[in-house]
Structure formats: C-alpha cells, structure tokens
Amino acid sequence: MPLPNPIPKFDDLPCLPDGLKGSAWGIFDSSPTERDLYGTLNFLTPAVIAAAAAEVKDGISISLNWPLNGIKFPFPHRKPPVHRPHTLAELGMQGHEGWDDEIEFNTQFSSQWDGLCHVVQKDGSGRTYNGFVPTREKLDVSESSAEVPTVEHWHARGGIVGRGVLVDYKRYVEETKPGVVYHPLDGHRITVDEIEAVARYQGVQFREGDILIVRTGYTDMLAAPTAADFEKFQKATLSGVHGAEETARWIWDHRIAAVAGDAHGFEALPPVREDGSVGEIHELVLHRYFLNGFGMPIGELWDLKALGEHCKKTGRYSFLLTSAPLNHPGLVASPPNALAIF
Secondary structure, three states: OOOOOOOOOHHHOOEOOOOOEOOOOOOOOOEOOEOOOOHHHHHOOHHHHHHHHOOOOOOOEEEOOOOOOOOOOOOOOOOOOEEEEEEOOOOOOOOOOOEEEEEEOOOOOOOEEEOOOOOOOOOOOOOOHHHOOOOHHHHOOOOOOOOOOOHHHHHHHOOEEEEEEEEEHHHHHHHHOOOOOOOOOOOOEEOHHHHHHHHHHHOOOOOOOOEEEEEOOHHHHHHOOOHHHHHHHOOOOEOEEOOOHHHHHHHHHOOOOEEEEOOOOOEOEOOEOOOOOEOOHHHOOHHHHHHHHHOOOEEEOOOOHHHHHHHHHHOOOEEEEEEOOOOOOOOOEEOOOEEEEO
C-alpha cells in the first residue's frame, strides 16, 4: 500500500485515547474496514529497501543476537531459557541415531522485538496501536488473525529489511569527552541533540525509513558484571534514550521505521514525568509513544559490541539490516534474528 501523502508532522497528530499526543491510528489503514497492523514498518517501502541493499559492499555479516541465556544471574519477572536435548531413541524413534532438542523461554529474556501488543493504553480500555484490544483469548491461538497486531504478521511483509544506522553513544563519549566517566547503569538520558551529535561525529546522515540502533554498552557489561556493577544495579537506573515528547517528535518526523538498542528498555530509567518528577518503571514514556501511538517496534538487549567494533574499523555506521522474528501465531514479542550486512 502506498504511504499517505502527506504524512502528518508529529505536532499535527491527534491525541491517543488516554490523552497522550502522537496518535498515528488510522493513518496507514488501507480502507475504513481494514485496520493497519504494521505501524511505522510501513515506512519500509520497496524503494527504501532497495536503497538499503546498496549498503552491502564487503560481504560481511554480523549477528546482533545476544545468546538466549545471555543474562547469567537471576533476573526478576521473566523466566530464563531451559534447553532439553533428547536422543531420537528417547523420543520413540527406535533404530534412529541422533539428537533432537527443545527450548522453552520467555521471548523478552534476551534480544527481542517488543511487538505492538506489549503495551496498552492507560485509560482502562486495554487498547493498543490502532485501537486493537489484545486479550488472552486472541493471543492464545493456533492460527494468526487480524484481530490483534501480533509479531507474526510482519512475515506478510517479508520480515524487517531496511537500512540500519548505529549511534554508538558509548564509543562517542569515550572518544570525545575526556574526563567524563560514563556507565550504562548511571541513567544518562541520551537526547536528540546528542543522537545528532554522535551521527555527525560518525559521518552518517539519517534517511526516511531508517532503523535507529543505539549502543549504550549495557549488554557488554551484563556479560561479565563486576562487584561495582552489581552495586550500581541497586540504584535502578539505566542509561538510554531520553523518554520525552521531544524524542518522540524527532523520531516520528524523521520517519524512523523502528528503533533498537542494547539496553533493557531502549529508553533511560527511571522514567521522567511531564512535570519533571521521577516516575515508576511502569511509566515508560517512549513505549507509549512508539508501541501505542506510532505502531513502532522497539528492539531491546541486542548484542551491539561486534557491530560497534566493525563500524569503528571501517568508518561505516550504516548497513543493511535484516530481521526475521519467530513466525508463530499470537506472539507479543520475539527474538529478532537480526543481521547487519556490510
């Protein structure tokens, strides 16, 4: 489906039902009776994908997927993966020699896409992007349906393919701010001005349909945390993109197709309310704008260390990004199965 022309600026978008400005509900609908399921993935047009393919020059691919069991210490709320290898004989295949295996995991324990059903409106309606209402019954299904904008629908578009742009904030601070002590657990809020400053330093310009990837160094640290890191964990602060309306405005008006990072929530923790007071963990700001308002997937806990090293080595911070999430009905989230290709 062609994009609407013109696409409204952020300041021209209406409010969401719960009062938050920035509703793209209905903008991408193909007809009054067919509600859009893809949100900002609609920015990944054939022309955008074809241009992204031109990023491939060296034949180098880098996985952006942290191990499913990347977190090596107990973490609340989400079950770590359980891997069970079986011989074929144990499964009843007598006369066959070899192995099968099974794995059980929470889709958000490691590298993931937050799908559009992950967060719902705060008005009690249970609605998510474009007015859809996820329920247990709609998600616990054996066949995909158009009743909820779940992750497997992305396969109808061929997965996620586009131009990725790395904003390596960790390296930028280390190289340009001598004397500044940066840590991914100190709660630094990366503003849009800083995103643009890092991009200028790296020599990259943003294009419509880009997939913005921000490196804070969090998964690097989490792979081998020190005693000092565990002490910082007690503060419940996390460096990330600044959760504010100005960030949402910049992202929408730049026609970003999706965002991802190596931190737990992409945005800095704790959240900051509109009045400047510190919010609770459930008051994440960009999740409401992106998932609810724009229909924009959020990638979290991506492994960006090797990507950052390659970008620094080559001086190239843009690349072809491919992502093929799990194709199972009713998925709220999924490992990204993401590759950066140079």
